[in-house]
Amino acid sequence: MAKFFKYKTTADLEAENARLNLDLRFSDDLSPLSQPVTVGTRTVGNRWCIHPMEGCDGNLDGTPGELTFRRYQRFGGGGAKLIWGEACAVNDEGRANPRQIALNPRTRDEFAKLVEQTRQAHRDSLGDDSDLLFGLQLTHSGRYSVKPIIATHDPLLDPRTVVNKATGQKVTADYPIITDDELKRLVDDYVATAKLAVEVGFDFLDVKQCHRYLLNELLGARNRPGPYGGSFENRTRLAREIFTALKAVVPSNVLLATRMNGFDSIPYHKGDNDDGQPDPWTAPLANGWGMSESDPFTPDLAEPIRWVQEMRTLGVDLVNVALGNPYAQPHFGRPFEYPPPDGYESPEHPLTGVDRHFKCAEAVQRANPGLAIVGTGYSYLQEFFPQAGAANVRDGRITFVGVGRASLAQPDWVKQLQDNGKMDRKRVCRTFSYCTALMREKNHPLGQYPTGCPPFDKEAYGEIWKEVLELKVKK
Ligand SMILES: Cc1cc2nc3c(=O)[nH]c(=O)nc-3n(C[C@H](O)[C@H](O)[C@H](O)COP(=O)(O)O)c2cc1C
Numbered sequence: 001m002a003k004f005f006k007y008k009t010t011a012d013l014e015a016e017n018a019r020l021n022l023d024l025r026f027s028d029d030l031s032p033l034s035q036p037v038t039v040g041t042r043t044v045g046n047r048w049c050i051h052p053m054e055g056c057d058g059n060l061d062g063t064p065g066e067l068t069f070r071r072y073q074r075f076g077g078g079g080a081k082l083i084w085g086e087a088c089a090v091n092d093e094g095r096a097n098p099r100q101i102a103l104n105p106r107t108r109d110e111f112a113k114l115v116e117q118t119r120q121a122h123r124d125s126l127g128d129d130s131d132l133l134f135g136l137q138l139t140h141s142g143r144y145s146v147k148p149i150i151a152t153h154d155p156l157l158d159p160r161t162v163v164n165k166a167t168g169q170k171v172t173a174d175y176p177i178i179t180d181d182e183l184k185r186l187v188d189d190y191v192a193t194a195k196l197a198v199e200v201g202f203d204f205l206d207v208k209q210c211h212r213y214l215l216n217e218l219l220g221a222r223n224r225p226g227p228y229g230g231s232f233e234n235r236t237r238l239a240r241e242i243f244t245a246l247k248a249v250v251p252s253n254v255l256l257a258t259r260m261n262g263f264d265s266i267p268y269h270k271g272d273n274d275d276g277q278p279d280p281w282t283a284p285l286a287n288g289w290g291m292s293e294s295d296p297f298t299p300d301l302a303e304p305i306r307w308v309q310e311m312r313t314l315g316v317d318l319v320n321v322a323l324g325n326p327y328a329q330p331h332f333g334r335p336f337e338y339p340p341p342d343g344y345e346s347p348e349h350p351l352t353g354v355d356r357h358f359k360c361a362e363a364v365q366r367a368n369p370g371l372a373i374v375g376t377g378y379s380y381l382q383e384f385f386p387q388a389g390a391a392n393v394r395d396g397r398i399t400f401v402g403v404g405r406a407s408l409a410q411p412d413w414v415k416q417l418q419d420n421g422k423m424d425r426k427r428v429c430r431t432f433s434y435c436t437a438l439m440r441e442k443n444h445p446l447g448q449y450p451t452g453c454p455p456f457d458k459e460a461y462g463e464i465w466k467e468v469l470e471l472k473v474k475k
């Protein structure tokens with residue numbers, strides 16, 4: 001099994017960076033991370049963002065569950081001033097799993113509690129929450145909904161998209177695509193959910209366009225006929241309609257945001273030596289976002305940058321840049337040391353994946369000076385991610401440092417840095433992928449296991465992890 005991460009100091013990482021010919025930077029001066037910054041009409045107290053991290057621990061009715069409340073209390077008290085709430089479905093059909101949270105009139109009050117408790121935890125721990133922004137990711141899971149809803153036929157993803165878990169049946173050529181009218185009607189679902197999100201006190205609303213969920217699939221739907229496919233204007237149409245509608249109903253103190261893929265790439269599978277290998281493909285590729293029809297391995301950011309520039313004119317003030325598809329090629333989105341169970345060994349040095357994240361986010365930031373851009377890909381750097389974040393903020397490569405898995409392992413890393421000058425080395429994410437493994441485990445009475453960090457949050461996930469391992473042994 002590959003083991004790449006053997007670095008004891010930033011000097012070791014700098015040497016590796018030179019060897020691999022990357023552009024990773026590190027700075028021991030962490031002060032850029034404590035600088036407040038203006039985002040639209042709001043001020044955010046520091047440059048730390050907790051990425052959206054679904055816990056798959058909601059109740060079947062879409063309300064946040066016990067573990068959801070616990071997670072956000074820990075995030076709230078942790079010290080990051082930008083908390084990017086997780087994927088929340090805008091309607092029932094768009095849920096990715098039966099425990100995905102969903103905001104609607106029936107669940108509204110529990111979401112209000114979630115916001116209040118998160119802010120209270122922040123006040124208890126940090127004193128002031130006036131510079132804390134807590135947002136919500138509005139999502140429709142499209143192809144990855146419990147029953148797949150596809151925006152277009154994708155010759156590479158269709159054969160991997162399971163329609164019926166019992167029979168293993170996959171999407172075939174005669175599987176219907178969501179119609180133009182159905183897409184148009186979704187605008188109302190986004191508006192209704194956004195209104196409730198504003199009512200319960202969220203500070204920003206992310207219209208999710210990443211990880212190949214519905215709106216991301218549309219961005220790349222070159223082969224979809226009609227008004228929502230083909231040209232750039234058509235592929236961005238639904239998101240444009242959603243932002244326009246939201247702008248009309250969302251008050252100016254609540255920001256519009258988006259998490260957008262910079263680059264989709266194509267699916268990988270486990271090949272020789274368990275290493276990831278791209279699925280066989282031929283040019284021109286039927287669809288895809290942030291890549292040319294003839295090269296699915298190199299980001300081509302012309303369209304994503306053009307779209308971000310246009311979204312600014314639609315009122316979007318905050319953009320989080322993501323990559324890839326967590327189901328089809330996890331190494332792009334979440335560079336890892338150990339693969340998730342449905343994955344493969346990293347086909348590249350994971351630092352190359354980190355560097356790709358940093359370069360994509362930098363390109364979007366440089367093309368949009370003054371726009372708040374959140375970067376991704378930091379957890380792989382283990383205890384050295386603060387130094388990388390500080391250098392990236394210092395050099396204007398990024399506005400916010402977004403932290404995903406590492407905030408499950410150590411949600412209070414900002415407090416640790418503030419109070420002790422360093423992170424708690426005993427709770428540093430080692431990118432073991434147990435959290436992704438839990439996410440993939442459906443053999444649970446509610447149809448979905450909750451996820452968190454079993455190695456470093458044993459109190460909540462130790463027993464859950466044991467149970468899943470026992471299930472695997474029985475199988
Ligand atoms: C358990 C888990 C849940 C996640 N949930 C979401 C989510 O709800 N929305 C989203 O955009 N990304 C989600 N992600 C992706 C992360 O936000 C992040 O992009 C990814 O983990 C890479 O960042 P990292 O290297 O800091 O972990 C999730 C990742 C994990 C491991």
Ligand code: SF4
Binds near residue numbers: 430
């Ligand atoms: S289970 Fe914990 S240590 Fe492993 S990748 Fe997830 S957050 Fe990191």
